[in-house]
Amino acid sequence: MTPDEFRRHAHELVEWMAGYMENVENFPVKSSAVPGEIFKKIPDSPPLHSEPFNSLMRDFDEIIIPGITHWQNPNFFAYFPANISPPSILAEMLIATLGAQCMIWETSPAAAELEEKMMIWLRDMIGLPSGFEGVIEDSASTATLAAILTARERITNFSINNEGAEHAGTLKVYCSDQTHSSVEKAVKICGIGRRNLVKISVKEDFSMDPEKLKEAIIHDKKCGHIPCCVVATIGTTGTTAVDPLRAIGEVCRENDVWLHVDAAMAGTALILPEFQWMLDGREFIDSFVFNPHKWMFTNFDCTAYFVKDARALIKTFEVLPEYLKTRTRGKVNDYRDWGVPLGRRFRALKLWYVIRSYGTEGLRDKVRYHISIAAQLSEMISRETDFEILAPVIISLVCFRYNPAGNNEDKTNALNEKLNHLLNDSGKLYLSHTVLNGKYTLRMVTAQANVTLEHVEKAWDLIKKTARSIKP
Ligand SMILES: *Cc1c(COP(=O)(O)O)cnc(C)c1O
Numbered sequence: 001m002t003p004d005e006f007r008r009h010a011h012e013l014v015e016w017m018a019g020y021m022e023n024v025e026n027f028p029v030k031s032s033a034v035p036g037e038i039f040k041k042i043p044d045s046p047p048l049h050s051e052p053f054n055s056l057m058r059d060f061d062e063i064i065i066p067g068i069t070h071w072q073n074p075n076f077f078a079y080f081p082a083n084i085s086p087p088s089i090l091a092e093m094l095i096a097t098l099g100a101q102c103m104i105w106e107t108s109p110a111a112a113e114l115e116e117k118m119m120i121w122l123r124d125m126i127g128l129p130s131g132f133e134g135v136i137e138d139s140a141s142t143a144t145l146a147a148i149l150t151a152r153e154r155i156t157n158f159s160i161n162n163e164g165a166e167h168a169g170t171l172k173v174y175c176s177d178q179t180h181s182s183v184e185k186a187v188k189i190c191g192i193g194r195r196n197l198v199k200i201s202v203k204e205d206f207s208m209d210p211e212k213l214k215e216a217i218i219h220d221k222k223c224g225h226i227p228c229c230v231v232a233t234i235g236t237t238g239t240t241a242v243d244p245l246r247a248i249g250e251v252c253r254e255n256d257v258w259l260h261v262d263a264a265m266a267g268t269a270l271i272l273p274e275f276q277w278m279l280d281g282r283e284f285i286d287s288f289v290f291n292p293h294k295w296m297f298t299n300f301d302c303t304a305y306f307v308k309d310a311r312a313l314i315k316t317f318e319v320l321p322e323y324l325k326t327r328t329r330g331k332v333n334d335y336r337d338w339g340v341p342l343g344r345r346f347r348a349l350k351l352w353y354v355i356r357s358y359g360t361e362g363l364r365d366k367v368r369y370h371i372s373i374a375a376q377l378s379e380m381i382s383r384e385t386d387f388e389i390l391a392p393v394i395i396s397l398v399c400f401r402y403n404p405a406g407n408n409e410d411k412t413n414a415l416n417e418k419l420n421h422l423l424n425d426s427g428k429l430y431l432s433h434t435v436l437n438g439k440y441t442l443r444m445v446t447a448q449a450n451v452t453l454e455h456v457e458k459a460w461d462l463i464k465k466t467a468r469s470i471k472p
Pocket residue numbers: 080138139140141142180182233235236237262263264265291303
């Protein structure tokens with residue numbers, strides 16, 4: 001492709017992109033593709049000779065789009081959002097065009113220094129203490145792995161890095177039974193072992209019970225085990241429950257245990273002064289992760305990972321082969337030492353574009369609106385006697401179920417599962433589910449970038465109508 005051809009196709013593509021944004025509501029939210037359907041449509045071997053760009057775009061429209069679930073459709077209420085925004089997409093175009101590998105400062109000083117500054121902006125926006133330093137990772141899962149590895153090294157005096165785990169003893173990691181599965185994945189792969197992950201029970205509001213945490217840590221110490229890390233969550237995946245940081249932090253400090261905070265989704269709400277209560281006890285935090293690629297209008301991937309002691313993180317990850325030695329080492333941030341990958345995309349650029357395009361007040365307005373919609377939805381649901389709310393509504397997630405009179409729990413669960421599938425198969429909206437105290441629970445997240453109260457009202461009408469039309 002010559003630069004001139006590129007220019008022509010790029011203009012066509014931008015037309016496609018803008019058209020998609022205008023029309024995304026008309027696509028079925030959840031793809032109705034069946035397993036193997038797309039695979040079958042793609043040739044078994046690559047073409048020998050160049051194909052025209054037009055035929056690529058034709059196949060994109062005909063083969064790919066029907067197999068896409070439209071996360072940017074405002075009727076996407078499932079899981080958590082993966083919000084994008086026009087300034088973020090434009091920055092992604094520039095990032096792709098520069099194609100810079102931002103592994104060390106010297107391989108693109110602007111990328112390293114913009115990242116350093118963006119992490120300061122974000123840190124101050126969400127109210128973390130000023131000593132914290134940040135780095136952009138690909139996902140919250142990676143950041144949590146980095147946190148547990150750093151905690152492991154700190155508690156063993158950096159001996160596992162050097163000698164292996166043979167003489168390290170049994171390390172223990174703690175989280176609530178509502179914690180995201182990324183914690184289990186991290187303990188599995190970091191050599192601590194899944195059976196040394198202690199799941200602490202929760203209170204009625206699904207937040208970790210700090211008394212139970214304290215008991216578990218004291219018990220483990222008595223048994224000669226080594227408590228290493230506690231993962232507290234601000235905004236659990238199931239219900240967005242908020243673990244009590246201060247009480248948990250005090251237990252951590254008394255017992256010399258690392259405190260990692262997973263705020264992957266709810267971290268964005270911390271830009272609102274009225275949600276700063278979630279960070280009460282922030283002085284106890286050792287590491288903290290949240291995902292601008294969920295609720296902060298920044299394309300995946302963009303995870304912000306903050307640490308109180310950057311030296312411990314770097315000491316855990318740094319290696320220094322000859323070919324990466326530079327004259328600036330020690331004077332600058334070489335982010336390859338701050339996590340697993342060597343190669344890194346220039347992700348700070350999209351944060352810069354997003355934050356400057358909206359302004360912090362503009363971001364606050366959007367997030368506040370999403371939270372207000374959830375509160376209104378919760379009121380609408382509460383008014384109906386055959387529906388019930390199943391968890392406190394804290395930010396932008398409502399957990400509920402259909403519960404008409406006269407059913408036992410099994411029947412009610414089956415009814416709600418059926419309701420979920422009927423709604424999702426309609427293509428008009430997309431909900432996901434969880435199980436709370438044995439109850440099949442519908443989760444409705446009102447945080448898609450372009451969702452409005454009208455979308456939610458319409459969806460709620462469809463939910464009621466569909467539920468009440470199911471034959472017992
Ligand atoms: C989404 C989520 C994660 C996982 O995030 P990734 O960036 O996809 O790894 C972890 N924890 C919580 C609380 C989440 O909401």
